[in-house]
């Protein structure tokens with residue numbers, strides 16, 4: 001049988017069986033549901049997109065996969081070349097992997113080895129409270145979410161700080177000569193509860209990282225490709241290492257990217273074999289994933305996605321204006337993300353079924369009721385999602 005994620009298998013509700021999916025809709029045998037979660041935030045163009053389907057099909061007819069060990073191929077080369085102009089700054093060195101968690105591992109490994117290659121001993125990582133960076137072990141350590149990883153709470157060499165400038169400055173004063181990197185989910189902390197914070201924190205972080213020669217890592221696995229209302233937060237403040245995943249392939253195939261800048265790459269580039277980056281996921285640079293990622297980026301650029309996202313933000317603000325309820329702690333809106341945080345998780349019990357009856361698929365967690373819709377959603381469909389959220393509190 002399937003062992004499902006984040007579930008007590010003994011008490012789990014039967015998952016919905018999906019038989020088809022197209023645009024923003026998931027189809028069960030007898031229902032049609034707007035996917036307000038975009039399949040864990042990755043299906044930005046909706047399901048069964050003709051251009052993305054075609055990208056996968058045509059590459060399948062050539063080859064689906066060859067390894068990057070000693071080999072290379074056009075889909076990976078073309079994607080890397082596209083990323084050179086598409087990504088900000090000099091994030092021109094592209095390490096591919098098969099999932100966001102692994103791409104985070106690679107970023108942390110780069111940061112650590114960047115210093116050991118220079119004979120500098122540093123052993124501490126600065127991260128944020130409520131951070132989520134994936135479920136592999138180092139990613140769990142830099143994460144700070146007991147609700148996900150309570151069984152593994154021992155932290156070695158990781159310091160967590162809140163998203164407040166005084167705490168940031170104090171951490172640099174105390175730990176600067178031991179820090180390899182500061183890793184953050186910029187502006188929007190997703191799985192930690194859709195927490196939003198100000199760009200001034202990241203600007204100060206960039207200054208301090210420069211001052212103390214500490215690498216700045218942006219985990220934009222969730223925030224990349226417009227989710228915060230910026231193409232990338234890295235467009236506003238440029239990190240040394242950028243991690244992308246989720247929407248990279250438009251949600252078609254698991255793939256991720258760790259993009260390093262010139263400075264980081266130079267830390268590995270010399271005549272010493274042992275200064276090489278020793279990592280190589282079997283499926284890195286998978287040809288189907290690269291082909292569909294390239295097509296996804298073209299759609300994102302050519303079909304005015306930033307405008308679509310602006311429209312989503314505008315409609316969301318309009319629909320939520322003036323809405324409140326004593327059970328609600330805060331309503332947060334940023335780009336293509338809305339979160340209603342309640343005081344008590346019990347308030348959301350039954351919402352999933354309630355939404356299902358109204359034609360919406362939703363998956364609240366803990367005290368967070370949220371939507372991260374596919375960007376191709378129509379106004380009327382988005383209003384249905386938001387009305388459903390409001391109706392739950394009004395009944």
Ligand SMILES: *Cc1c(COP(=O)(O)O)cnc(C)c1O
Pocket residue numbers: 098099100101102104132133134135185190191219220221222223245246
């Ligand atoms: C989802 C997520 C990850 C992990 O990505 P996977 O592909 O699930 O391994 C890492 N960082 C952030 C910010 C995420 O949202």
